[in-house]
Amino acid sequence: MESGPGVYCLKLLAAVDSRGEIAQRPHPIMRRLLTTFVGAILLWPLSACTPPHEPIVALAVRGDRPIGVLVTCAGSFSSLSVYEDRPASSDASLVAWTVDGDGTGEVLEVELFGPPPLGWQVREDALTELRAGVQYSLWGASRRYAISVDFTTADLARIGPDQVLVAEHYHEAAQVKSQDSFVDKARDAC
Incomplete structure (x- = not known):
């Protein structure tokens, strides 16, 4: 199996089978974490920041x-x-x-x-x-x-x-x- 940062990241996001091969589907826990992370990144620009109140x-x-x-x-x-x-x-x-x-x-x-x-x-x-x-x-x-x-x-x-x-x-x-x-x-x- 290859090594390097790209493969390491894939291992974090996917399940590894008994031969050390990366399985086709991510592990359920990692899938939830990935979904939450991607959802947060996509929704962040939509969150509104209220400008500070001013002495007007x-x-x-x-x-x-x-x-x-x-x-x-x-x-x-x-x-x-x-x-x-x-x-x-x-x-x-x-x-x-x-x-x-x-x-x-x-x-x-x-x-x-x-x-x-x-x-x-x-x-x-x-x-x-x-x-x-x-x-x-x-x-x-x-x-x-x-x-x-x-x-x-x-x-x-x-x-x-x-x-x-x-x-x-x-x-x-x-x-x-x-x-x-x-x-x-x-x-x-x-």
């Missing part, structure tokens, strides 16, 4: 009104939501306010609980105001999902003119940044 949403204050700032990507369905941030163990239903529409590539500023931008719709309006002592999350999407901005009403006083509260990384507290630097970084997500 921020909270601003104009006068005394909270404003959601979303950097939209042209031609992408976009959405902006604020919701009460409840523990995962809570049985209470999600209380939220959501607007959505087509992204134009513009920086969209939406007064929370106010009228939606032109061409957009209010999808959910169970949440109608912010209350002291309650944790909220501002979330958005436009081609990619946003990293949520967690805040309370106490955080609104920290945000000055031309500033926003933004979370740049998961599991990090939101920080006050200039709106210009936020927009410059968020545009890279489109």
Whole structure:
């Protein structure tokens, strides 16, 4: 019988008879392993990788009104939501306010609980105001999902003119940044 890497691989994938000859059919266990391996290789390209969430949403204050700032990507369905941030163990239903529409590539500023931008719709309006002592999350999407901005009403006083509260990384507290630097970084997500 010949030797070499090719023959060795065939021996691994097939049964060898009593004379040392490679049998016609692979051993049942090796056949299952080979089928599983080939199936995994063929299905791998079909598995979806979710792109990372991006810092494309921020909270601003104009006068005394909270404003959601979303950097939209042209031609992408976009959405902006604020919701009460409840523990995962809570049985209470999600209380939220959501607007959505087509992204134009513009920086969209939406007064929370106010009228939606032109061409957009209010999808959910169970949440109608912010209350002291309650944790909220501002979330958005436009081609990619946003990293949520967690805040309370106490955080609104920290945000000055031309500033926003933004979370740049998961599991990090939101920080006050200039709106210009936020927009410059968020545009890279489109």
